[in-house]
Amino acid sequence: MVADRDILTVALPKGTLYHNSVKLLGLAGLDTEFVQDPGRQLLLYSVKDAVRFIICRPTDIPTYVEYGAADLGLVGKDTIVEQQKDVYELLDLKFGGCRFMVAVPEGAEQDLHKWNQARVATKFPRIAEAFFRQQGMQMEIIKLHGNIELAPIVGLAEMIVDLVSTGRTLRENKLVPVAEVLNSTTRLIANRVSHRLKNERINPLVEKIRQVVEEGKLEA
Template sequence: MVAAKEMITIALPKGTLYQPSVKLLGLAGLNIEAIKDPGRQLVLYSEADAVRFIICRPTDIPTYVEYGAADLGLVGKDTIVEQHKDVYELLDLKYGGCRFMVAVPEGKEQELQQWNQTRVATKFPHIAEEFFRRHGMQMEIIKLHGNIELAPIVGLAEMIVDLVSTGRTMKENKLVPIAEVLSSTTRLIANRVSHRLKSERINPLVEKMRQIVEEGLMDGSN
């Protein structure tokens, strides 16, 4: 096995961003055979490339990168903004696009400012709080971990802030978006120390990824 000091570690996100991320790494010239179908394995290797891959929950990737357990990570901009981790954002990879929206029940659409001093439910309290602060609004932020759309239905909150990709879930729960909070795509992040000390390994890979993005080779990836 390649010595740890010669190896770079890349954190990959479980879920919808996984396969596009694997595709990107393959286009960038890495051997992706081990990670195409990892099963339940969480640590895999490309010996020829001197790369270790770790597979994590997306919300954990900035932590692995910040503390140096991973040199690089691929994760949504929304997670980076929400967590405020001390990582270096290298590149917008342009896939996995979604939007944060403020949504209210059907029939209650009105200007955003009219909702001042009400309750908002969200999985992303920091993003929501910063958005409303920029608009001079004082809101009661209620953090939930799932089923955000339920909150206005049962009277827990007057509105929600949540991620939207197709909008189907909101529509099925009779919620209407009234304002965009943030647009999010997948980003390449680096540990600050690794980026400096392993620059000879990291920089060429970053440039290959940049070229792939600029040439539109990831267009259509979910």
């Protein structure tokens, strides 16, 4: 029987990143067949690999990893930057790409620096604040949990910082992007203690994942 200290625990993100995360780990040699369609199960165990999979919300993954409930996790760079958890970022996995943009109403001033001291609505206050600080701008950051595009329409804020993929939602709400804040992709993160104590298990897996990413096998 494998001792708990020898089990490798990997946190997988629910939602849009899930299937590529599972595919990547499978290509790296782990037995992932049984996690392809987990149903309602949130904790799955591979006897063959002595690997435990935790399936959780992407925003919770840095917490699981920071506190050692998971040794490794796959999560977006945006979540890492926003939460600022004490984790070790190992690899850029090159999938799940998205962009954070500053957007303002159509017809409004598009020179970003002329919006100094304006109000900004966002679900990602730390990312937004860091960006505007880098620009030498002092802004009032208003945190919302959804429907960010509504804020300029009702006068809550002059602009927004939000994730943009196709730009359709912005167009439908008569908003235009004026600056890119952050380009985010999925990253492999590790608990700092696990990375040291379980290096004989983690390092070979990381190298296999690196090879899969560099050879573009995930995209095939």
